[in-house]
Amino acid sequence: MAQRRGRPRVVEADRSQLELRPFDLDGLLPAEHPARALWQALERLDLSQFYEPIQAREHEPGRPSTDPKVLLALWLYATSDGVGSAREVERLCQEHHAYQWLRGGVPVNYHTLSAFRVGHERALDALFTQLLAVLLQQGLISLQRVSQDGLRVRASAGASSFRRRARLSTWLARAREQVTLVKRHPTASDGRGRGQAAAARAAVERETRVEQALAALEEIETQRAAQRGGRKAKGEPRASVSDPDARIMKMPDGGFRPAYNVQLASEPGSQVIVGVQVTNRTSDQGQARPMLAAVEQRTGQRPREYLADGGYADKRTVEHCHEQGVTFYGPVPRRHGQDPAVPRAQDTEAIAQWRARMAAAESKAIYQERASTSERVNADVRTRRTLDRMLVRGLPKVSCVALLNALAYNLLRWSSLTTT
Numbered sequence: 001m002a003q004r005r006g007r008p009r010v011v012e013a014d015r016s017q018l019e020l021r022p023f024d025l026d027g028l029l030p031a032e033h034p035a036r037a038l039w040q041a042l043e044r045l046d047l048s049q050f051y052e053p054i055q056a057r058e059h060e061p062g063r064p065s066t067d068p069k070v071l072l073a074l075w076l077y078a079t080s081d082g083v084g085s086a087r088e089v090e091r092l093c094q095e096h097h098a099y100q101w102l103r104g105g106v107p108v109n110y111h112t113l114s115a116f117r118v119g120h121e122r123a124l125d126a127l128f129t130q131l132l133a134v135l136l137q138q139g140l141i142s143l144q145r146v147s148q149d150g151l152r153v154r155a156s157a158g159a160s161s162f163r164r165r166a167r168l169s170t171w172l173a174r175a176r177e178q179v180t181l182v183k184r185h186p187t188a189s190d191g192r193g194r195g196q197a198a199a200a201r202a203a204v205e206r207e208t209r210v211e212q213a214l215a216a217l218e219e220i221e222t223q224r225a226a227q228r229g230g231r232k233a234k235g236e237p238r239a240s241v242s243d244p245d246a247r248i249m250k251m252p253d254g255g256f257r258p259a260y261n262v263q264l265a266s267e268p269g270s271q272v273i274v275g276v277q278v279t280n281r282t283s284d285q286g287q288a289r290p291m292l293a294a295v296e297q298r299t300g301q302r303p304r305e306y307l308a309d310g311g312y313a314d315k316r317t318v319e320h321c322h323e324q325g326v327t328f329y330g331p332v333p334r335r336h337g338q339d340p341a342v343p344r345a346q347d348t349e350a351i352a353q354w355r356a357r358m359a360a361a362e363s364k365a366i367y368q369e370r371a372s373t374s375e376r377v378n379a380d381v382r383t384r385r386t387l388d389r390m391l392v393r394g395l396p397k398v399s400c401v402a403l404l405n406a407l408a409y410n411l412l413r414w415s416s417l418t419t420t
Helices: 034-043 068-080 086-095 097-103 110-118 121-137 165-184 194-227 288-299 315-323 349-359 361-367 369-383 395-419
Strands: 145-154 247-250 256-267 272-279 305-307 327-329
Touching: 034 068, 034 097, 034 395, 068 086, 068 097, 068 110, 068 395, 086 097, 086 110, 110 395, 121 272, 121 288, 121 395, 145 272, 145 288, 145 369, 165 194, 256 288, 256 369, 256 395, 272 288, 272 395, 288 315, 305 361, 305 369, 315 327, 315 349, 327 349, 327 361, 349 361, 361 369, 369 395
Parallel strands: 145 305, 305 327
Antiparallel strands: 145 256, 247 256, 256 272
């Protein structure tokens, strides 16, 4: 007869038990982790402009501010990781080792993170220029050839927020009445005036947004007239109440949605972004000239060759590049079934040279670099970074997000170019 055995003895889980685990933040990440490389790169750059707005100073009263280098590192790492939400970055600072290491014990919250991201446009722009100078000094990039392309990024505004002038005028009158009413008749508060202040602030903000939307209508009308050669556009223009700077644009899928036009210029050899500009123009026409000037201003060098698609290839751009000593490569438009390489009687010297140049096989091979450069860069920042949709509103804030994406991308390229 088999002997009866007792119940198995096992160590059962006790998840209510407290555990004390000693660890140091520096031991969380391996030596070759990208977060360490990002921090080392920031230590080599001048970040003094991020510290200028801080009011708390040594030997003076005031609460210490959060280190801007920590906030910048968190946003750059989050952007390179495809995270664009301040609340998500706050969560990762509590749960993810890389974010914990970058934070270094500094207390952060999503309010601080959100305010920092959109509050340093000038400093981010200067940092982008500084990084390009370092890459040029190290011989990692060359301005021999530059490629430009635009990226339509979905705005943080609903299609229903766009209204015509008559409706906006009605809303403005109501908003002003609400502001007057709130100021005359204070709402119930908690005894310290917070309820009244919040109601007054909300009413004033709504009035301001409607005023900005009405002002944006003038700019929209001007843009539409310029695109149609002075002819009056069909239909009344509409502007957004929630984001007056946003415009209805045709997206890559063929649909029309509120968006911003992010212009990126990159260098084919290194795949480094050398120019960033954000506009709310619905067309790429005329965008090559300001980008060319911006690249020269940032780097101190003028590109010798400029690649752009058909949206940028207008006669004024070609003639401007010719005057600046820049060879423009872009498709010549076909009209009325005529051969685009055949000169026209009204062609200037620059246009005639452009036609002949783009008919040559060598020029066609050079122009093919545009697709492998700009298309690749745009796909990277759209699908792997945070330029798939804007979570902020207004051109200044959108510019900050675009600069953060360009900085994060270039820092990754810097690391790749120096390790290969």
